[in-house]
Amino acid sequence: MAIKIEMLRCFHAVADHGSLTGAADALGRTPSAVSMMLRQFEDHVGAPLFESTRKSRLTPLGALIRDEAARALMHHARTIDAIEALAQARAGHVRLSCTPSVAQMIMPRVLRDFIKARPGVRIDMRDADSDAVRRHLIEGRADIGLATLPILPGFRRELLFSDAYGVICPAGHPLSRTQGGVGWHDLDGAAFIANGLCAQITDPDFQPVLAASNLMLRNTASILGMVRAGAGVTVLPRMALPLDFTDLVFLPLAGTQTRREVWMVTPGPGGLSPAAEALAAAIRAADMNLPV
Template identity: 30%
Template structure:
């Protein structure tokens, strides 16, 4: 139905509800003469007279009454639906789908309980996935990934502090095989590697020191993007692996693993919450972004 049809039908319904061109015109925000012209266009297009007009009153014709019997309930349903939609736009509600790297799970575990308690009408669905996905095509409201892998057309909000990768090995392994003094020495060690989240090609371990940057294509008996599996490989003394410092925190604290070449792995920008557009952003997503920012600020070290 063309928009002009909808406007004419709304005008017809308003006249019937108010029984007056003047009052109906005031409700619609138009002049009585403009309203009269709108209704004449509708009658001309339908080839039916819909209203009996006098100087004092207006009433539907038989054709107008038949149209009104079906039109008025339908318009009331439409207007109720629009009112509900506007109301939901004022209070955060509905389903929120977030596609997030597993690296973001500790952050989400910390913020979600408070967020859900504050917004009981929001239902959050978290889909853990390390591969970089098209969140628009996948039907997601937002995603959480490392900032360096995001497309340039996404709006990205940092939600965590810097991250750091570490080369890790068991003390017994390093005593037996020797401790690498330079990233190129890793080529002489069996390593548990991982793949790129974008195309699943082998990830070359990245290093930087004093302006020198290099990538090392390590080799070994294991490739796995699950950090727990790679860390188990290293704990068993089978070789070295590469993992985020936070993933290895327990092993580092216990001494089960030690960092190798830490001077070659400086921190880099961490997790970002990203979404396609600020235009007509759902209130649930707006509330989630605000909560994520607040949680990230609260977790940031002072000073």
């Protein structure tokens, strides 16, 4: 017969209280039930653990086993707490992959509130372009992806928000003085910096502008740095331009309905841990209002 955790619990309670009656009161059991469990434990050990039937004094072996029982019971309690914390999303590890604009504009307040509510959950967030986010999901390196993503077999896709594209140029650039919005024709002859999201723009009038570009960048910080340096202009969603960039301007595009769509993509039913499910729910509930 294997030693059961209840045997250790009964033995430890009797050793602590010095009597069957005291142990029974502490455990919420009858003295006879505690006595039977203790007898089974001693039979398994093969030696007496108490010096008398009054259970007031431990044998030398009993004293040694009491210390081991205390450690085992403490470990068992910690294990149960950890299991319950994981099941109730009070603990766990969530891997999040998202585009830089979402990482900068949406996730700070989401994660601030989430971590405050669930301090036992560890978050690993990496920012990457949409193609890299897709790879992270497919390769199992991300639990939640937030990006402009296609339908992926075996994954769930939920639209979070969409925002308009616009031209980003330095303050004082000739385009910044254009009245009534910038059209694709206004970019003819301009040094244009292509980026990964340009592939999402299918307007025919944009294709010559894209084809004429001799610089492709995929990192948002690098793109904005090149624009600030005067290397060219680019097209990005409104959210990609932080509000504190006073030396850059966002010019709405005229004559196009194209918008960037940001989706939350997660594994199919049963594919998320409770902690990841809780974070996904927090993202769904977040205020997605974009800067004007």
